[in-house]
Amino acid sequence: MITIEDIEAAARRIGGRVRRTPVVEVTPEAGAPEAGAPEAGAPEAGAPAGRLWFKLEFLQHTGSFKARGALNHLLAAAERGRLPDAGVVAASGGNAGLAFAHAADRLGVHAEVFVPETAPEVKVARLRALGADVVQVGVRYADAYDAATKRAEDRGALFCHAYDQPAVCAGQGTLGPELLEQTGGELDTVLVAVGGGGLMAGVATALEGRARVVAVEPENAPTLHAALAADRPVDVSVSGVAADSLGASRVGEIAFDVARRTGVASLLVPDAAIVHARRTLWDRYRVAVEHGTAAAAAALFTGTHRPAPGERVAVLLCGANTDPSDLVG
Incomplete structure (x- = not known):
């Protein structure tokens, strides 16, 4: 279990040693792909409403939130x-x-x-x-x-x-208050990709009572989704385009406890949607991220998560340790 006090202690501990990564606001209409753009197998896109931010955590030291x-x-x-x-x-x-x-x-x-x-x-x-x-x-x-x-x-x-590990999850959670401050406290929903769940656990703890966290997982690596269905962490088979970063075969105990306590829901997206979201982030914003990171954006771009009118949404773009050669051309 981790608490907001653990995250506040982590923020004091690592202050000045990590980057305060930027947040950019984009128009919600620009978040959806062009009509007909998704690759075969990707769900039809729906345009989000309200405000939309990207947290550029891939600019963190070593290229990820970790x-x-x-x-x-x-x-x-x-x-x-x-x-x-x-x-x-x-x-x-x-x-x-x-x-x-x-x-x-x-x-x-x-x-x-x-x-x-x-x-x-x-x-x-x-x-x-x-x-x-x-x-x-x-x-x-x-x-x-x-x-x-x-x-x-x-x-x-x-x-x-x-x-x-508690200190690992608490450190990841320092991203949450930073994001809330950067969006002026006007935040309803945060979309976050989940593998083992450390980032989700930290952010959901940090934002508990302030904003809801929605977990996004590849259909081929549904660790949290399976755990919530079974009411306990269970092993799942893992494959697909995001397996290098979302390749845990079981969600962490800390992440499961936090998800159950804070009401985190899990959405699943197919590989085709992840591939398309990664390409869309590059084509529209010149943001090159890894497939695991693109999973969070895929939920929004495909309409798997459909914001309510006026909903204020942030997407965590959490890692960019990728070979960008397939984004060019």
């Missing part, structure tokens, strides 16, 4: 005297590993990151550039996770979970 939680986790451990000389070990589909490698580099400790063999080369190369030792194991995040937990135990290193 720098917030990683820094908070390591700094909190250091405060408790629990940041060992052996350094840190993390398991990641890519973005969390980059964030923990960055945080470790900033604090002068060694980082070892386990990633699936399917992790995009652009992320693996950046991990190595940050000085982390990279170990590629298996084809799923779960394979990397199992190997990483064993290595951390063997070495006496601090284990860094990609999304299911």
Whole structure:
């Protein structure tokens, strides 16, 4: 469980170490794709109403929101005297590993990151550039996770979970009050992509009673959707275009508890809609994001989330560690 007090403490801890990423307002009518634009299999678009903002969190250190939680986790451990000389070990589909490698580099400790063999080369190369030792194991995040937990135990290193540790979720949650302030407090709904759920957990906690959070997941990786249906976290099969960043096979316990407590709903979008949303963000706004990030926008662009008249909506564009070559031409 995390609380607003945890998020406020995280904000104090990481203040000055992370970027206050910008928010841009766009006209709601411009948010929908051109008529006939969606690729085969994508739902028909509906034009949203009210006000619409994009939170450009992909401009964060390491290219994703995860720098917030990683820094908070390591700094909190250091405060408790629990940041060992052996350094840190993390398991990641890519973005969390980059964030923990960055945080470790900033604090002068060694980082070892386990990633699936399917992790995009652009992320693996950046991990190595940050000085982390990279170990590629298996084809799923779960394979990397199992190997990483064993290595951390063997070495006496601090284990860094990609999304299911309180300090990680609290750090991600610092995005929430920042967004609320940047939108003048005039915010009804936040659309956020969910894999393991750490970002959703933090933001939903931070905005509880102020704005509702809607989770958006790929149809091929419905971790939160399945957990809400089963009333507990359950394993799901994971595949599809967003699996490199939304590739957790089970939603985190913290995320599930927060979703149930705060009433977070889960929407599912197909791969075709995600691909189209990513292209739309580039074509209309020259914003290049990864497929997992585009899932949140896909719910809006396709009408899977249809804002009520006057509804004020923010879309978290949370990561851009992607190969942009397929966006050109």
